Amino acid sequence: VASAELTEPKRRRRRKAAPTEESGVWYPRWYWPSFAAPGTIWLAIWFVLPFYVVLSLAFGTVDQAFRNPLPVYNPFWWQFDTFANTVQKFYSGAHIFLSPLIRTFTYVFSASLICLVVGYAVAYYTARYAGKQRGLILLLLVTPFWISYLMRIYAWQSLLQPDGYVNDIIGVFGVNPVEWLAGRPITVVLGLVYGYIPFMILPLFGSLDRINQNLLEAGRDLGASPAQTFLRVTLPLSRQAILAGIVIVTLPMFGDYYTNNLLSESPRTSMFGNLIDNSVGQAGQGPLAASLVLLLMVIVIVPMLYYLRETRRAAEAA
């Protein structure tokens, strides 16, 4: 019985690779592509082409009468002045673009670091020590996914009001009320952590939960201290999940403007997403908005491709 079980997966994989040949059924060449066609066409029209429109806008012009953006579709006629101007604003002049960019990187970095440290602790505890409460903890870890991001941030916005409960609580300890919502970086960073940390915890939990307990015991039996076991067994085994988690939380953070708008609404904490959001739909700002979207794409393309490559590898390994 045992040997049959051991060979079963292998047989299944081989079969799956060539189901059609074994069963002797002939599929027309267009058969499987026709299944994928609607989705492919949809994405080509509504996902790939819009990128081209963004390019044509960023390298296009604005009509003089209504200041509406005029896309230029022919790459030979593209003008790069607006784009160059936009890029230039990042390193010259009053730093109106540079500060948000630097801020974005600082906030995203601190927020994802906090996400990682707290998330790792929570995932580690849940995977290894939760015991009977495991089901409950998992349920509580998953629920934020089903609660609107907006509502979660809105909830904090209410708690952080000058007369809100947070100030009431710190007042008990004799601390004076704090204007949390008046453009404080710490509020924005913690808001980002609050919003995105669930996306960090789940992949970490998945990976830590899969680690074979015997490996940890082997490390201990071979004389490693708990710290050494953690650093040399657990941590390397969860490396993939750490990187995946970081990418998953940083990607949306780079495009985030709403956390900022709800928890600070001050130019002192504005991020890259705010630059885009402020220029979208404004008269004459079409090429600027499109250029900023392109630049955001440049920033996130590397982590995005990294994530896609990793998921494909994981799928192939499975």
Next chain:
Amino acid sequence: MTDVAVTRVSTTVPSRSLFGWRRNPWRKPRVLQAITWGYLFWSTVPVIIAIIFSFNAGRSRSTWQGFSLRWWYQDPFDSLLHDPELSRAMLQTFKLSFLTVLIAVPIGTLFAIGIDRWHGRPARSANFVMLLSFVVPEIILGVSLFYVFISVLKGAIDLGTNAQIIGLVTFQISYPVIIVRARLLTIGAEYEEAALDLGATPNQAIRRVLLPLLGPAILASIALVFADSVDDFVTLRYLSGPASSEPLSVKIYSAARGSPSPAVNAAATVMLVSTLLVVGIGLLLYRRFAREQGEAADAASLAQL
């Protein structure tokens, strides 16, 4: 006897608890436990407070002034049920989510089946674009589509319900693809082969064998896409036309930046309850389906899909 007693004392003496873990790795890690429950408290309680405040008697959303149903339906003008804008937004939210499910789930399911069997370069490219749509920051997609609708398709498809559905479907279509593909991998090809060996045509094998087997995954996709569409606001905000086409999420965002009344809390609660309800029902049916097919499934597996 004495031996046991000695070791037990040494691990429970409080002054040594910092190093206790070193001696006894099977001891409960109190620090981690505190962080975990602290996190869960921090994660859950604000939302619960926000729900409670939808029953506030006063106008404040931060100071409790007694219980009332004023913001739900009693107030003839400003309550969720009687504020024409909020109730219209609620309908718009459900309309958009329903139609998005109706379009995105079938297209995504077919795409997953097709891409699973169709090998070659075009298939790989299509799959790559699909995954790209899964990870791209939403603001990029939203803004791109916004400019498509106001410049290229001006007059043909204007901002509003149609544009919103297109945006939502584009952003959501990858969920059914990923979920159904994961399920296809676990099913394997045997059942379909058996059907073919027994004389079914390829279409029959898909309709009568594969699709029922994919039931749980399709169900999970429906729940996920619906819940996510209800919560979406980045794409929907850019693609909203007149105020009448703004869904609940966009209304909440605008209100939260002004001076929101607890009616906004009530609106957010409706969103929360409807998504939790849909996901809960989806989860129950999923477990039932999966159990019938002899497989275990829990909350975590649905979330990780």
